[in-house]
Amino acid sequence: MAIFDYKVKTASGLTTTLEKYKGKVILIVNTATKCSFTPQLTDLQKLQEKYGEQGFQILAFPSNQFADQEPLKDGEIAEFCAIKHxxxxxxxxxxxxxxxNAHPLFTYLSEQKPFDGFNLNHPVSKLLMSILNNRYPHYLVGDSIKWNFTKFLIDREGNVIERYESTAEPYEMEPAIEGLLEEAGI
Structure with missing residues (x-):
């Protein structure tokens, strides 16, 4: 099964597939509005603006699984992200x-690109590791999503190319994004 076959729901609750993004370089990210990494939304939007016309698309999937850092309702999330970032x-x-209860898309993404550790040089990494080790040690087991703002880069054919953990800043992904955009000759 390719990512284009997965059914997802829009913020308004309509069921759709990712088929309409076929042919684009995609970045899928799990988000939260009350997280230390939430400022990444601003830089993700900058990437969308910089590369969108070249066939790049970011898709955000909010989750409240990590320390209740997404308390807002779906419409409120979109409004917050638009107004604040x-x-x-x-x-x-x-x-x-x-x-x-993980969405099958995220189970698939995690299977395609296993967890490879955090950037321990990120200013928040020590705090994140402390929280995970002390409160949620079971999150560190296996390849599932570890925290908010895990990002998956997907090529135009739907192949999962790279996984970036919460501690990876959006600008760090630019060379890989540019490479995938150039591969298509656009």
Whole structure:
């Protein structure tokens, strides 16, 4: 099954597939509005603006699985992201991204690109590791999503190319995004 076959719900609750993004370089990210990494939304929007016309698309999937950092309702999430961070890329319905109730898309993404560790040089990484080790040690087991703002880069054919953890800043992904955009000759 390719990512284009997965059914997802829009923030308004309509069921759709990711088929309409076929042919684009996609970045799928799980988000939260009350997280230390929430400022990444601003930089993600900058990437969308910089590369969108070249066939790049960010897709956001809010989740409240990590320390209740997404307390808002679906419509409120989209409004917050637009007003506070200028976000205009699609924000889908809030979902689970890990565990027994994880959306199948995120189970697939995690299987395609296993967890490879955090950037321990990021200023928040020590705090994140402390929280995970002390409160949620079971999150560190296996390849599932570890925290908010895990990002998956997908090529135009739907192949999962790279996984970036919460501690990866959006600008760090630019060389890989540019490479995938150039591969298509656009």
């Amino acid at each position: 200028g976000v205009n890329f699609p924000i889908f319905k809030k979902i689970d991204v890990r565990g027994d």
